[in-house]
Amino acid sequence: MSELPARRLGVAIVGLGGAVATTVAAGLEMIRRGAVDLSGLPLADATTAGLADYKNIKLAGWDLYPDDLASAVRQHGVLAPAELDLVRTELESVRPWPAIGNIKFCRNVAGREGANLTSMRDQIDSLKDDLRRFKDEGGLDSLVVVHLASTERLVDVTLPQFATPEAFEMALDADDAEIGPAMLYAYAAITSGIPYGNFTPSVSSDIPALKELARRRGVPIAGKDGKTGQTLVKTVIAPALRGRALKVDGWYSTNILGNRDGLALDDPDSLASKLDTKGSVLDSILGYKVENHKVFIHYYPPRGDDKEAWDNIDFTGFLGHRMQMKINFLCKDSILAAPLVIEIARCLDLARQRGQGGVLEELGVFFKAPLMTNGAEPEHAWPEQERRFRAWLENGAAGGSKASDSVGDRAGQSLKAAAASLADVG
Amino acid sequence: MSELPARRLGVAIVGLGGAVATTVAAGLEMIRRGAVDLSGLPLADATTAGLADYKNIKLAGWDLYPDDLASAVRQHGVLAPAELDLVRTELESVRPWPAIGNIKFCRNVAGREGANLTSMRDQIDSLKDDLRRFKDEGGLDSLVVVHLASTERLVDVTLPQFATPEAFEMALDADDAEIGPAMLYAYAAITSGIPYGNFTPSVSSDIPALKELARRRGVPIAGKDGKTGQTLVKTVIAPALRGRALKVDGWYSTNILGNRDGLALDDPDSLASKLDTKGSVLDSILGYKVENHKVFIHYYPPRGDDKEAWDNIDFTGFLGHRMQMKINFLCKDSILAAPLVIEIARCLDLARQRGQGGVLEELGVFFKAPLMTNGAEPEHAWPEQERRFRAWLENGAAGGSKASDSVGDRAGQSLKAAAASLADVG
Amino acid sequence: MSELPARRLGVAIVGLGGAVATTVAAGLEMIRRGAVDLSGLPLADATTAGLADYKNIKLAGWDLYPDDLASAVRQHGVLAPAELDLVRTELESVRPWPAIGNIKFCRNVAGREGANLTSMRDQIDSLKDDLRRFKDEGGLDSLVVVHLASTERLVDVTLPQFATPEAFEMALDADDAEIGPAMLYAYAAITSGIPYGNFTPSVSSDIPALKELARRRGVPIAGKDGKTGQTLVKTVIAPALRGRALKVDGWYSTNILGNRDGLALDDPDSLASKLDTKGSVLDSILGYKVENHKVFIHYYPPRGDDKEAWDNIDFTGFLGHRMQMKINFLCKDSILAAPLVIEIARCLDLARQRGQGGVLEELGVFFKAPLMTNGAEPEHAWPEQERRFRAWLENGAAGGSKASDSVGDRAGQSLKAAAASLADVG
Amino acid sequence: MSELPARRLGVAIVGLGGAVATTVAAGLEMIRRGAVDLSGLPLADATTAGLADYKNIKLAGWDLYPDDLASAVRQHGVLAPAELDLVRTELESVRPWPAIGNIKFCRNVAGREGANLTSMRDQIDSLKDDLRRFKDEGGLDSLVVVHLASTERLVDVTLPQFATPEAFEMALDADDAEIGPAMLYAYAAITSGIPYGNFTPSVSSDIPALKELARRRGVPIAGKDGKTGQTLVKTVIAPALRGRALKVDGWYSTNILGNRDGLALDDPDSLASKLDTKGSVLDSILGYKVENHKVFIHYYPPRGDDKEAWDNIDFTGFLGHRMQMKINFLCKDSILAAPLVIEIARCLDLARQRGQGGVLEELGVFFKAPLMTNGAEPEHAWPEQERRFRAWLENGAAGGSKASDSVGDRAGQSLKAAAASLADVG
Ligand SMILES: NC(=O)c1ccc[n+]([C@@H]2O[C@H](COP(=O)([O-])OP(=O)(O)OC[C@H]3O[C@@H](n4cnc5c(N)ncnc54)[C@H](O)[C@@H]3O)[C@@H](O)[C@H]2O)c1
Ligand SMILES: NC(=O)c1ccc[n+]([C@@H]2O[C@H](COP(=O)([O-])OP(=O)(O)OC[C@H]3O[C@@H](n4cnc5c(N)ncnc54)[C@H](O)[C@@H]3O)[C@@H](O)[C@H]2O)c1
Ligand SMILES: NC(=O)c1ccc[n+]([C@@H]2O[C@H](COP(=O)([O-])OP(=O)(O)OC[C@H]3O[C@@H](n4cnc5c(N)ncnc54)[C@H](O)[C@@H]3O)[C@@H](O)[C@H]2O)c1
Ligand SMILES: NC(=O)c1ccc[n+]([C@@H]2O[C@H](COP(=O)([O-])OP(=O)(O)OC[C@H]3O[C@@H](n4cnc5c(N)ncnc54)[C@H](O)[C@@H]3O)[C@@H](O)[C@H]2O)c1
Ligand code: NA
Ligand code: NA
Structure with missing residues (x-):
């Protein structure tokens, strides 16, 4: 693996101007200059061959807002002015590509919607062009797409047009109104052969059609909804x-936050998506229905990103x-999320090299609603998720689904893939 | 295993009149009468062959105070009067056997010390007599001893007289002043071939001499210091x-409690034992020294056993x-402890049947300071402890020491033992 | 005042079967039998002449449910079975009078509505009959009505039909749909010459028409919405x-409770009434608008009345x-409310004797939305409320509206009234 | 009062290099430059004639450490580097005068002790020289001394040498070992005719001798131990x-803090002083002895000044x-303390102008252990303290000791004093 130091990974982010994405951008830049250590990065000590070096990751992506990343950082208030100063020049030079949006899927966040005016097929082509250009011009060895845009409204994943790749493609041709932007981004990535991770609660690669498409194409996908705060603690x-x-007997959870994500969640439709992914976690872990599980999210400006x-x-x-137990978590939303985004991207890239396509269930530890192969039930308990993830990282397989299962049924199956055909653009 | 319903397990408790022990006693009696369900009992659903039925467990034991268990329950205030009423008759009929005590090891709890007046050898003989009589008169199939007495002062486990069985026996002969009551109870149990569990922080079977003795005699032992509240949450x-x-960067823990245990811990010497077992947990799990780990326990009467x-x-x-994260745990000390005591006793009895002697490391999940074979490092992380324990329960072995280890290296090794020679009294 | 020991006060409660009312009933009975001390009663030590003795208070009242008070106590779960046992016989003998209800004003609490079928005038007559009978048959010296029924929907107090007694009486004649039951109870009390206290957030005596009517008739009234928990702490x-x-910069408040009141507040309309009375408190005390003052109430059954x-x-x-400051108040709703209800009744009776009619602003310390003479601004700060209340209690006047005001502008004005014409039924 | 804008107040601080003192210094400088608003200053809106303008206050004082104030600010970490930058030049130009210290009174804080080598009389003379020079060279109209040095060990205030001015002066002549530095500073101020406020828990002007001396000399004094955090909330x-x-039934209080004051309190002797002033507060307010009032302070470095x-x-x-109620206060020690120090200085200066000498009890609202005229009992309840303070501010008198007292018995008594002989140096 002597060529690894040269390996250059490009991460294309949907929602590049957002709080999390710009924290990723600034953080990678600070790491590059040695201005910070690697705290908060779960794989900082991992020695698995194939993981891209933090310093060799290049960011780009789309946003509805055209502001350069330095001014976006300023708006979000996640980083102090003095922190921004360290990397301002670099961030000023990055501007998001024009995004595709759809006001029917996310009301509270307005922005330019220029790219929206055309058909879905045109939009997808434009996204794929962006990705191809990014890879070529950046001299990158591989790409990953991570979804970090504002939460969209809840969508019924059981609709017939989402059931199979074929049905979905027909719906695309018809500009079906049930298809939201998050699905278009996922489709563009998968059909470009580029791994796709969904850090948001929006319905995206989790429709059966796209999971199957990813499997067929051998493209790893993962999601959904980053598990950073209260749900992490819960699991x-x-x-x-x-x-x-x-x-x-009851579990009452309330959240107060004052960032743009909080504002988006103030739209009941977007909130529904979020609560949906938070909902079933407890019952699944405990093995019975918790009658009084209540979850609330309130937009509360004094708190900002804290x-x-x-x-x-x-x-x-x-x-x-x-x-009774009471837990009060004073956390920083984007600070918790950003390192996970980086690790998800590195892991998806690793899976690609290992030739693992379709849903990468072993990344479930990072998500509130772990994406599963069609039909399977997600594991929500953090200890078991962590165990499976670490086993996958080391061995390329999760090592059994329960403590008592025999480890290794999948071991040996993979690792075949560093040289796997990276045929498509990614 | 058709004879199992008939299997009768006797549990001899050191500190029978205490808050935890009497909660065990009342609880088992309520279960026997069907007055409560099995909530709080971790193995309520376990189907492993060899586990004694909750209804077939008989309690007895020693205490410095001679009060019958009904009046002890009333003093502790753990159970409401209406709860006691359900089982008052049964509890009234049980009185502790005279205990061996030593005011130099536990100051705050006075009581009769009649049995103390003789030599250590005499005390041990008297304890062994009690156990033999309990088994015979109770028509019991096997015995387990669980230590639940007040916390004794800290003892230096590296003293030469604690290093080997031989050195220890010589010290016994000399009535060595460094030997505390908790060691005498453990010695009496082990040399009677009876499994021994130490739920307290007192130094007892954790001296090298007694661990080695248990190994030689093939007697399972486990400990120490039940992990019920704050330390559980920590791990x-x-x-x-x-x-x-x-x-x-720092972890500040404070506890307020108002029961007799709290009063005992108000003696700085006893507190030292407790803090000692709480201390290293964090560093061990995190892999670095937490500079600012502070743990306090305060006697605060308004709280009683809560x-x-x-x-x-x-x-x-x-x-x-x-x-920052803040956790406020409003728990009930004895209510959390009692079911663990029951399960520890059942598991020690199971190990005995399986022929597993010496330190039963797989019970570490129940303890703040898991007893280890001489030389080994304890696992403190609850998820890994739980995994090992459940694997042992199912397979008779813990299944590797880390997620990535291959499961089952010890599987098959045991289970040989239901018919194992239960030669001694236990 | 030598006849005072003989003074017998009757308190007619709207919502007699409720959690608070039955706690009042059981509590007074326990006090009568010397089974409890006077903790929680703010005026336990007050020596002001004219205050009815706790042992001389007799309860009766209306409810939509006909259950006797013992069975109501059992349902609410505020008191333990052993506590109820002390006074069960007495409570079993009390059944509420048939209430007047209106499903359009309070949806979540169903019950018999027999008395509703007639006109408002008939309903009022029936209420006045109940009061007259209570006084006569009970051999009582005076009466007070306290409103403790479920919270009704929010009503616009600025409607023209609520502006003057005359407009209100015309609206009554027309069975105006904007008039809710709480107003009918208040009207019946006031026109019977009986002091009226509103412990609920429902719109009742706080419409201008009824405040003016009380003033004209010389009947003291007070309200509204008992200040027991979070709002007390806030002020x-x-x-x-x-x-x-x-x-x-922000004040986020959330409440979880699982009693019948919580269920009623699960109806957004009733909740609106509650939040309305909680809302302006902060701004008024602080002297500026708190941009981010958020108040939530959630029905959470595991908590019961706690x-x-x-x-x-x-x-x-x-x-x-x-x-930041965080406050976690684990309180008991009815336990906090019941003693205030008792003191409010005693104080209204005292005011009646002192000849003070109209809004008794000095009782503001007991309420979240202190009832004020038309046009005046309420004082919300607890310290100043308490000062005024204690001064009124001692001197019959509140002693200035601010620390720096000269005390006593109203002193001497009253106290004229022990012999005042208690002309009407009260 | 047209000359007021010109009035220049000098504040000499004992412990000038400390966290609180340097926050005062930086804050006044920021206010002077208009860089911040007046939040946190309780008298920002007060219009009482005679209060020095914030912009006309000049700081100086003593410290054991000779560092300039900019470098002291940097060490304390209360202010962010960007905040210090605003006023760095000004703070760099200020260095504390050499202090008098005594390692027997405060162990944990070492420093130069040059001035200590001489007799107490010499030390006092040197302090008085410092004050005279400060006033003259600064062109100041008046001075106030505020004590902000590290907490000294507890001293028995009932010793005979502290009983009268005469006894104290004899003890001074004898360099009595029971006299600590805090008393010397107070003595120097009082005998210079300069008002003296003690913000620390150290025994100082609260010995009977110095209270009487202040009364005789007509010098206002106030103290002790600033009430900023937990005790404020308690009262x-x-x-x-x-x-x-x-x-x-019980009140358990714990504090974690990581600043130099926390370090000093890690010395049990200094802590004793602190706990002493915190102790009796509750009993005094509640009117009975709280059996289980526990107060702990723990040095916990991760928290710094927070x-x-x-x-x-x-x-x-x-x-x-x-x-139960639980209160979690995340405060900033010096940020809460600094504005109180400023207001105490302004009020002492105001009292001086009003001719009020001796203990200024009306400032009790600012202190955990309000200094009282010999024999009197302090008022601890915050509401009543605040009422008295605001009344004094407006009228020159506190307006009665309880809600029911007639206001103004002392009004008119004072205000005689703007032209009062400011005979001594102050
Ligand atoms: N801890 C966390 O921060 C966390 C945890 C779990 C999930 N998430 C999810 O991550 C997402 C990002 O969070 P954030 O705090 O950065 O939010 P944000 O609101 O700051 O950023 C979202 C960005 O997406 C952009 N955007 C919206 N629609 C778009 C579109 N159609 N195409 C491209 N860009 C679009 C917005 O303009 C904005 O810049 C949210 O969906 C959030 O729910 C965050
Ligand atoms: N959650 C928990 O309750 C918990 C958790 C971990 C450990 N423990 C430990 O369990 C032990 C029991 O706790 P508890 O709350 O029941 O305490 P307790 O004080 O109520 O009971 C201890 C009993 O031991 C008796 N005793 C003292 N010395 C004895 C001796 N030499 N021989 C026989 N009896 C003796 C005492 O008389 C008393 O009845 C304590 O050591 C405690 O630290 C309890
Ligand atoms: N701490 C407190 O408990 C507290 C504080 C402030 C206000 N309050 C208010 O006090 C009221 C009573 O609280 P609760 O906990 O006893 O509620 P509850 O629901 O237990 O009791 C209300 C009772 O009123 C009865 N009722 C409903 N409509 C009626 C009508 N039209 N006529 C007569 N009876 C009627 C119901 O049948 C019920 O028995 C509520 O409005 C509540 O908001 C309570
Ligand atoms: N909220 C608060 O910060 C608060 C509240 C109440 C009381 N206090 C008290 O105020 C005092 C100051 O607190 P801080 O946080 O600034 O402490 P600090 O330790 O930062 O400052 C104390 C300063 O006093 C100096 N000093 C020590 N002995 C001295 C002496 N003999 N003469 C002159 N200087 C001397 C030290 O060198 C140090 O610079 C402490 O006594 C503290 O207990 C503070
Ligand atoms: Na909420
Ligand atoms: Na503590």
Whole structure:
């Protein structure tokens, strides 16, 4: 693997001007200049061959807003002025490519919608052109697309036009109104042979049609909805409550945040998407329906990008006695999300090299609603997710689905792929 | 295994009149009468052959106080009067056997010390007599001893008299002042061939001499210091912080509790034992020394047996940004502890049947300071502990020490033992 | 005042079967039998002549549900079975009078509505009959009505039919659909010469017409919406933030509760009434508009009558530095409310004796939305409310509206009234 | 008062290089340049004649460390580098005068102790020289001394040498070892005719001898121990609990902080002083002894100057039901303290002009242990303190000691004093 240092990975981000994306951009730049250490990057110490070096990742992408990344950083207020100063010159030189948007899918975030005026097929072609140009002009060895745009409205994934690649392509031809921008981005990536990760709750590569398409094309995809704050904590705590046989009677979760994402979630339709991905987590981990699981997200401007979650858990123990746990998480939304985005991109690129196509279930540890092969049930418990992820990272396979399963049924199956045909543009 | 329903397990408890022990006693009695369900019992659904039925467990044991268990329950205030009423008759009929105590090892809890007046050898003989009588008169198939007495002062486990069985026995003969009651109980159990679990922080079977003795005699032992509240939460949360590469800058933990255990911990010497077992947990899980890990326990009478823990965690994420998490756990000390005591006893009995002697490391999930074979390092991370424990339960072996290890290297090794010679009294 | 020991006060409660009302009923009965002390009763130590003795208060009232009070207590779960047992016989003998209800004003609480079928005038007559009978048959010296029924939908108090007594009476004659049950109860009390206190957020005696009517008739009235939990804390903390010039940037308040009141508030219309009375409190105390004051109430069954409030306050201090305070109040809704209801009734009765008619502003300390004489602005700061209340209690006047005002402008004005014509039925 | 704009107030600070003092210095400088608004300054809107304008206050003072104030600011980390930059030039030009110290009174903070080598009389003379020079060279109209040095060890204020001015002066002549530096500073100020405020918990002007001396000399003094964080909250909440007759069963308070003050408090002797001033507050407000009032302060470096307090209050309400309140205050120690220091100085200067000598009890609102005229009991309840303070500010008198007292018994008594003989140096 002596050529690896030279390996250059391009990451095309949907929503490049957003809080998370610009934190990724600034962070990579700071790392490049040695201005920060690697805290917060889960794979900082990983030695797996094939993982792109942090310093060799180049960012680009689309946004509805044309502002350069330095001015976007300023608006989001995630980074202090002094931090921005370290990398201002570099960020000033990056401007997002024109995005495709659809006001019917995300109301609260307005912006230019120039590229929208044409047909879906035209939009897709334009996205694919952007990707091809990015790879060529950047002299990049491979690409990954990560979705980081504002949350779109909830879509019914069981609609017939989403059931198969064929049905979906017909719907595309007909500019079907149920198809949102997030699906178009995913389609453009997959059909370009480029791995695609969806960090948002928007319906995108999780429709059956696109999962199947990715499988057929051998393109790894992963998602959805980055697990950074309250849901992470939930999936860390709940397995222990189950392990100790403490019966959850109710779990009340509220979030206050004041960034642009919070504003988007103030639209009930977008919020529905978010709550949907947060919803079933508990029941799945605990093995029974939690009658009183309540989740709220409130836009609360004083907090800016500093998100705060408060959880109250009521549970019953031995002899029916009641107890409570309260968790107050004062976190930073984009600071938690950005390193995960970077690792997801590196892992998707690694999977590509390993020849693993279709849904990369082993990345489930990073997501609130882990994308699964059609028909499978997601694992939500963080400990088991983490175990599978680390096993995959090391061995190329997750090592059994439960502690008691025999490890390694998939081991040996992969690793065939560093030289795999990277036929398409990615 | 058709004879199992008839299998009768006797559990001899050191500290039978205590808050935890009497909760065990009352709870088992309520279960026997069908007055409660099995919430809080981690193995309620386990189907492993050899686990004693909850309804077939009989309790007895020692205490410095001679009060019958009904009046002890009333003093502890863990159970409401209406709960006690359900099982009062049964509890009234149980009185602890006279205990062996030593005021130099536990100051705050006075009581009769009649049995102390003789030599250590005499004390041990008396304990062994108690156990033999319990088994015979109770018509029991096997015994387990669980230590639940008040926390004793910290002892230096590296003293030469604790290094080998031989050195220890010589010290016993000399009534060595460094030997505390908890060691005597452990010695009596092990030399009777009875499994021994230490739920307290006191130094007991964790001296090298007794671990080796248990190994030689083929007697399973486990400990120490039940992991029920704040430390449980700590070992659940810390692995996730590590998984997400969030660097812990400080972890401040305080506990307020108002039961007799709290009073004992108000003696700085006993507290030292407790803090000692809580101490190294974090560093071990995180892989670096947490400079500012502070743990406090305060006796706070208004709270009674309802313990409350408050944790504040400071940590650093991507680009050096700081975040905080605060956890407020309103728990019930004895309600959390009692079901673990029951499961520990059942598992020790299972190990005995399986022929597993020496330190039963796989029970580490239940303890703040997991007892290890001499020389080994304990695993503190709850997810990995839980995985190993469940694998042991199912297969008789823990299934590798890390996610990436191949599962099952120890599988098949055991299970040989249902018919194993239960030669000694237990 | 030598006849006072004999003074017997009757309190007629609207919503007699509710959680708060039955707690009042059980509590007074326990006090009568010496089973409890007087904790939680703010005037337990008050020696003001004219205050009815707690043991001489007799309860009765209306409810949509006909259940006797013992069975109502059982349903609410505020009191433990053992507590109910102390007073069960007495409570079993009390059944509410048939209520007047209106499903258009309170949807979530169904019940019999027999009395509704007639005209408003008939309904009022029936209420007045109930009161007259209560006084006569009970051998009572005086009556007070306290409103404790489920929260009704928000009503526009500026409607012309609510502007004057005359307009209101015409609207009554026309069975105006904007008139809710709470107004009918208030009207019946006032026109019976009986003091009326509104502990609920429902629009009732706070329409200008009824305030003026009470003034003309010389009947003291007070309200509205008992200040027991989060709002109490808010009005205690906010004045200190103002005193220290700490600028509130946001105040996020959420409440979880699982009692029948919580269920009623799950109807957005009823909730609107509640939030309305909670809303302006902060701005009024702080002297500026708090941009981000958010208040939520969520129905959360595991909590039962144990309400929990969580507040997060963001504020700015010297040199623009930001700080936070979080308050977690684990309270018992009815336990906090019941003693206030008792004291409000005693104070209204005292005011009646003192000849003070119209809005009794000095009781503002007990309410989230203090009822004011038409045109006046309420004082919300708890410290100033408490000062005025205590001064009124002692001297019959509140002693100036601000610390710097000269005390006593109203002193001497009253106290004329023990012998005042108690002409009407009350 | 047309000459007021010209009035120039000098504030000499003991502990000029400390976190609080340097925040005062930087803050006044920022205000002078219009770089910040007046948030956090309780008297920003006060219009009382005689209050020095914020822009006309000049700082100087003593410290054991000779560093200029800019470098001290950098060490404390209270202000961000960008904030310091605004006023760096000014702060760089200020260096503390050599202090008098005594390692027997404050262990943890070492520094030069040059001035210590001489007799106490010499030390006092040197302090008085410093003050005279400051006034003359600065062209100042008046001076105030504020004590902000590290907390000294607890001293027994009932020792005979502290009983009268005469006894104290004899002890001074004898270089009595019980006399600490804080007393020397106070003595120097009082005998210079300069008002003296003690913001620390150290024993200083609160010995009877110095209170009497201040009275005789007509010099206003105030103290002690600034009430900024947890104790402020305590004295705000407790009166409301009393008002609602909620019986406090226990109040557990813990503090974590990581600044130099925290380090000093890590010395048990200094901590004793601090806890002493925090102790009696609750009992005094509630009117009974709180059995379980626990207060802890822990040095916790990750927090720096950001202090965090966590309080848990257990209380009993109606019918003996138990409730809890938890308060988590994330505050900034020096940011809360600095504006109070400024206002205390302005008020002491105002009192001087008004001719009010001796203990200025009306400033009690600013202190954890309000200094009282010998024999009097302090008022701890924040609402009543605030009322008295605001009344004094407006009228020159506190307006009665309780809500029911007639306001103004002391009004008119003062205000005689703008032209009062400012005979001494101050
Ligand atoms: N911790 C986290 O921050 C976190 C966790 C999980 C999920 N997410 C999700 O990540 C996404 C990004 O979060 P954020 O805080 O950066 O949000 P943001 O609002 O700051 O950024 C979103 C960006 O997407 C752009 N955008 C909107 N529609 C677009 C389109 N059709 N094409 C291209 N760009 C478009 C917007 O202009 C904006 O610049 C959100 O969907 C959020 O829900 C974030
Ligand atoms: N959640 C928990 O409750 C928990 C968790 C971990 C560890 N523990 C430990 O479990 C032990 C029991 O806790 P508890 O709350 O029941 O305490 P407890 O004080 O209520 O009971 C201890 C009992 O031990 C008895 N005792 C003391 N010395 C004895 C001796 N030498 N021989 C026999 N009996 C003796 C005492 O008389 C008392 O009845 C303590 O050491 C505690 O630290 C408890
Ligand atoms: N801390 C507190 O509990 C608190 C504080 C402030 C205000 N309040 C208000 O007090 C009221 C009572 O609270 P609760 O917890 O007892 O509620 P609850 O729901 O237990 O009781 C309300 C009772 O009113 C009855 N009712 C409804 N409509 C009626 C009508 N038209 N006539 C007569 N009875 C009627 C219901 O049948 C029920 O029994 C609510 O409006 C609540 O918002 C309570
Ligand atoms: N919120 C608050 O910050 C707060 C509240 C109440 C009381 N206080 C008290 O205010 C004082 C100052 O707090 P800080 O945070 O600025 O502490 P700090 O430790 O930062 O500053 C104290 C300064 O006093 C100096 N000093 C020590 N002994 C001295 C002496 N004999 N003469 C002159 N200088 C001396 C030290 O060198 C140091 O520069 C402390 O006593 C603290 O307890 C602070
Ligand atoms: Na909410
Ligand atoms: Na503590």
